[in-house]
Amino acid sequence: MTTSREASVWLLLPPLIETNFGNPYPSTAxxxxxxxxxxxxxxxxxxNEDFALFLLEPQLLTKLAGGEFEGVSADSHPAACARWALRYRADLFDEQGRHYFNSKHSQNNAALVGLARPFLIDPDREAIENVDTAPIAEVYRTFYDRVDLAGRWxxxxRxxxxxxxxxxxxxxxxxLAELLKKIQPDVRIVLGGPTISLMEPEDIEHLLSSNPAVxxxxxFDGEFPLLELSRQVLDEHWQPGTSAGVSSHVGAKVKHTPPGVGPNLNVLPPPIYPENILGRLVDPLVPISQARGCYWGKCDYCDFVELFDGSPAFRGRHVVGFVDEIAHHIAVNNARRFAFITESLPPAFARRACQLIVDRGMDIAWHSFVMVDRxxxxxxxxxxxxxxxxxLVIGMETMTTRVLKLVHKSADxxxxxxxxxxxxxAGIRLNVNLIPNLPSTTYDEAMRSLEDVQALSDGIERIAVFPFEVTKSSGVGRAPDQFGxxxxxxxDEKGIFQYGLNHVAxxxxxxxxxxxxxxxxxxxxxxAEVNSRSTSAFDEHLPDSTSVLRIAIKNMDIRVLNGDLACTHIKTQRTFRxxxxxxxxxxxxxxxxxxxxxxxxxxxxxxxADVLVKSLQRARVLELASMPSGDELAERVHSRV
Structure with a gap:
């Protein structure tokens, strides 16, 4: 691959954000x-999108499918996803080769997320000191060789x-930084983003000392520091230690220059999503930033409010400018699906923005993260x-009022x-996040919370269950004893967010x-019971004896083992034999x-026969042949425009 592009600054999003396959990420834009x-x-x-293509290379899929990749057994979920992808790889692309990877194409997305799991690396001190000690580091070197960094340059x-x-x-x-430096030794390489912002100063010092390519x-906010660093490079006057919010070597020591105030979000231009990114995706979600920080900002277990030091804790957008940006992407990128990016969508903003969208007759589909607020x-x-x-994605966490008040959630x-x-x-589909073991939660409280949610589950489309994790940069992490x-x-414990450097055991x-x-x-x-509902084309009543049925084979990985059938549902991850x-x-x-x-x-x-059919229904692997498949039904629900 060769490029004829000209640019003073090259902005890159590396792997691995497996949940973002098929959609553009807003940071570089x-x-x-x-x-x-x-x-x-x-x-x-x-x-990151290129890495999804790398995962779909037949040679790698074959190794994963057969349990020949280190750490992946043949009966694991990633191996099942690999076998599925080998059969249905062509269905992940349209006739122009564009990607059906995102969550609108839910079966494809589930398979790609499963494929990516073995390649997630939790960075710790040892890995930062020597990246090749990290598991599967060599895989990433192979990947970067495949994408031809020199040819893309x-x-x-500069x-x-x-x-x-x-x-x-x-x-x-x-x-990536190491390889880029080998290609162009005089190029300046800068890292930024929330992962860097949440690092302790000593960890940043360790990173810079161990990785001279950086x-x-x-x-924190990247706009002003990156502009200043770009000008220094172009003026051939490189002094990163003078730039606010930048950490760099000054002599033998690392200097951490305090951050300045970040930009006014209401004067930022619309993000640029170039053709080489957006043009290869089918019906992507275009991110629209609504705020930086959280309008509530009091939850003690959350550290996202720590990402913008030097600026006000919450900076929101004006409604008109926000809706104008949606209109811009409709006109420029032919976009119709949007993700409103915010830690939690403020109700007053939502009311004004939604009314303006209705008044303008904008035919769009959107989702966002909200907290329960009266x-x-x-x-x-x-x-x-x-x-x-x-x-809507809802951070409900628990139904236990005592615990909600302890960690300063808004709702009870x-x-x-x-x-x-x-x-x-109202007809809003809800994805609800639950944390059953928030600090000091007892067994009885957790079980009562579960009973409450079960009683209301007919209004919930999807549930995600997370174990509680204490991070150094959260209120709980700074004073754990206050939360019992x-x-x-x-x-030696790793957190669920694959970021051990910020974890407190x-x-x-x-x-x-x-x-x-x-x-x-x-x-x-x-x-699993709630999440599997959308994968079945009909409910669990016994079908009419003359109804035409079929096994939902496209939802499954099915293997014959010693005469038995070993089955894995790709989306729900349920296995049965x-x-x-x-x-x-x-x-x-x-x-x-x-x-x-x-x-x-x-x-x-x-x-x-009746027992067998009921069992197949419960496993969500049976569907009416006269109806769309479960995945087709899910996609129809998502296709609002």
């Missing part, structure tokens, strides 16, 4: 538009900015639906119940280990062949 507005020519590349590039929003990107970013890092009343929720709200149990009921009535937690020094005496394990088992079983007798009964239908309940009853008897 926002920085590019700001630099361009100030006279600095830029180019962008999304290497824009003409005239500075490379590498955006590192997520922890699993850090080691791939450091490997010239400096930017913490100001999201039924009238506002209905207005949000009329404006194109596709779904009664408010959570009210919100769930009124959102259902005990620090466990010397424990704690114990919570409110539950025993066995109680905690049982809580998560029950919560995850419930989540059918013995030889049942396998023999179903084998004629494993190529998508159709059958009726009456035919099955004739083959194996009424009682056996």
């Amino acid at each position: 926002v920085l590019s538009s700001f630099l361009e507005q100030n006279g600095v020519a830029t180019a962008q590349d999304d290497l 824009p003409d005239g590039t 500075l490379v900015g590498i955006s590192v929003p997520m922890g699993p990107e850090l080691i791939p970013a450091l490997i 010239d400096c890092v930017v913490r 100001r999201f009343d039924s009238e506002l929720l209905e207005l949000m639906v009329r404006s194109g709200c596709d779904h 149990r009664e408010e959570n119940i009210r919100f769930l009921k009124e959102a259902k009535q 937690l005990q620090v466990q020094n010397g424990m 704690i114990s919570d005496p409110a539950m025993t280990d066995n109680e905690r394990a049982e809580v998560f088992r029950r919560f995850r079983e419930f989540a 059918l013995g030889r007798s049942l396998a023999a009964i179903l084998r004629p239908y494993l190529d998508g062949g159709r059958f009726t309940l009456a035919e099955l009853r004739q083959r194996i008897g009424t009682d056996s």
Whole structure:
């Protein structure tokens, strides 16, 4: 691959953000538009999307599928996803080769997320000191060789900015910096993003000392520091230690220059999503930034409010400018699907913005993250639906009022119940996040919380269950004893967010280990039940005996093992095994062949046939042949425009 691009600054997004495949990430687009507005020519590349293509290379898929890749067994979920991808790889692209990777294409997205799991690297001190000690580091070197960094290099590039929003990107970013420096030894390389902003100063010093290819890092807001660094490079007067928010070597020591005030969001130009990024995606979600920081900003377990030191804790956008940006992307990028980027969408802003979208007759679909807030009343929720709200992600966490108040959440149990009921009535699809073991939660409290959510689950489309994690940069991490937690020094424990550098190992005496394990088992079983609903084309009543049925083979990885059928549902990750007798009964239908309940009853008897069909329904692997597949149904629900 060769390039004829010209740019002074090359902005790169490295792997791995597996949840963002098929969509553009906003960081490089926002920085590019700001630099361009100030006279600095830029180019962008999304290497994270390139990594999705790397995962789909047949040679790698074959190794994963057969359990021949280190750390991946043949009966693991990533191996099942690899076998599925080998069969259906062509379905992940349209006739122009554009990507059906994002969550609108839910089956494809689930398979890619599963494929990516073995390649996530939790960065720790040892890996930062020597990136090649990190597991699978060599895989990333192979990947970067495949994408031909030298051939992509824009003409005239003097500075490379590498955006590192997520922890699993850090080691791939450091490997990338090393390789770029080998190609162009005199180029300046700058790292920035939330992963860097949440690092302790001593960890940044360790990073810079161990990775000489990185010239400096930017913490917190990146626009002004990166513009200043770009001008220094272009003026051939490189002094990063003078730039606010920059950490760099000054002599033998690392200097951390305090951050300045970040930009006014209301004067930033619309992000630039170039053709080489947006043009290869089918119906992507275009991010629209609503705010930096959180309008509530009080939850003690959250550290996202720490990302913009030097600026006000919350900076929001004006409604008119926000909606104008949506209109810009409709006109320029033919976009119709949007993600409103914010830690939590403020109710007053939502009311004004949604009304303006309705008044302008904008035909869009959008989603955002919200917290339960009494100001999201039924009238506002209905207005949000009329404006194109596709779904909301809700950080509900628990239904236990005592614990919610302890960690300073806005809502209590009664408010959570009210919100769930009124959102259902308004027709808003909800993705609910739960943390069953927030600090000091007892076993009985967790079980009562589960019962509350179960009673209201008919209004919930998806549930994500997370174990509580203490981060150094959160209020709980700074004073764990105030929340009933005990620090466990010397424990080698990794967090669920794949960012061990920011993790604090704690114990919570409110539950025993066995109680905690049982809580998560029950919560995850419930989540799997809720999440599998959208994967079935009909409910669990026994179908009419003349209804034409089929096995939902496109949702499954099915292997024959010693005469049994080993089955894995790609989206729900449920696994089950059918013995030889049942396998023999179903084998004629494993190529998508159709059958009726009456035919099955004739083959194996009424009682056996009915039990088998009910079992297949519960596993979400049976569908009506006269209806769209479960995945097609899910995509129709998502296709609001």
